[in-house]
Amino acid sequence: MNHEIKIKITKEKRKTMVLKLVDAENAIVKAPLSVSDKRIGEFVKSKEQWLAKMSKRMIDYKSFSQTFDLLKNVYVDGLVAMKAEEVAIGFSKLPEDAQKKLLRKHYLTLFSSLENLARELSEKTGLPVKEIKPLDSVRVWGCYSNKKQMKLNWKLILVPKELKEYIIYHELSHSVYMNHKPQFWALVEKWCPNYKELKKKLNQYDFVLKTTF
Numbered sequence: 001m002n003h004e005i006k007i008k009i010t011k012e013k014r015k016t017m018v019l020k021l022v023d024a025e026n027a028i029v030k031a032p033l034s035v036s037d038k039r040i041g042e043f044v045k046s047k048e049q050w051l052a053k054m055s056k057r058m059i060d061y062k063s064f065s066q067t068f069d070l071l072k073n074v075y076v077d078g079l080v081a082m083k084a085e086e087v088a089i090g091f092s093k094l095p096e097d098a099q100k101k102l103l104r105k106h107y108l109t110l111f112s113s114l115e116n117l118a119r120e121l122s123e124k125t126g127l128p129v130k131e132i133k134p135l136d137s138v139r140v141w142g143c144y145s146n147k148k149q150m151k152l153n154w155k156l157i158l159v160p161k162e163l164k165e166y167i168i169y170h171e172l173s174h175s176v177y178m179n180h181k182p183q184f185w186a187l188v189e190k191w192c193p194n195y196k197e198l199k200k201k202l203n204q205y206d207f208v209l210k211t212t213f
């Protein structure tokens, strides 16, 4: 391990041992009352590689998200498109929620590009969509209703194009399967062969999704 992970051990009334990573430097083991310290030690050792991997992932995520400043810049396709202060006169003097409101409004003016991309991919795949609407959510990037309405989180404007496409293919595939069963993923894969990799990449943009504008 290239950095120290502190492990806190708690014994409680439970049946199995679990190990959870709290953050990049801290983990917790919950063990049944009857389990010996030796056994706990072995358990932690067997999870060492997993811990190191997950911890590294957390650190990478943090450093990646820190390369973005969502109040300083307008991002399109994962890149700085312009300075946030260009959005409105006196922008930098406004309180944060007023700035966020203006940014949201600006991003929504760009929503038609996302809509166009969705229409284009619908035509290419033959998977139908009637209406495309912007979605305000800190939980999901998109959704698709049985009335063939697709809602796309407008924050998708900020992420790279390949990730926008993955979400659109995903939502379009819901026109055939309204679930996430294997047939559904097979259809996603047909149009988006590297979807697994893209899903991981999109996870890096979780901080965008979770930002409230």
Ligand SMILES: [Zn+2]
Binding pocket: 170, 174, 179, 180
């Ligand atoms: Zn889905």
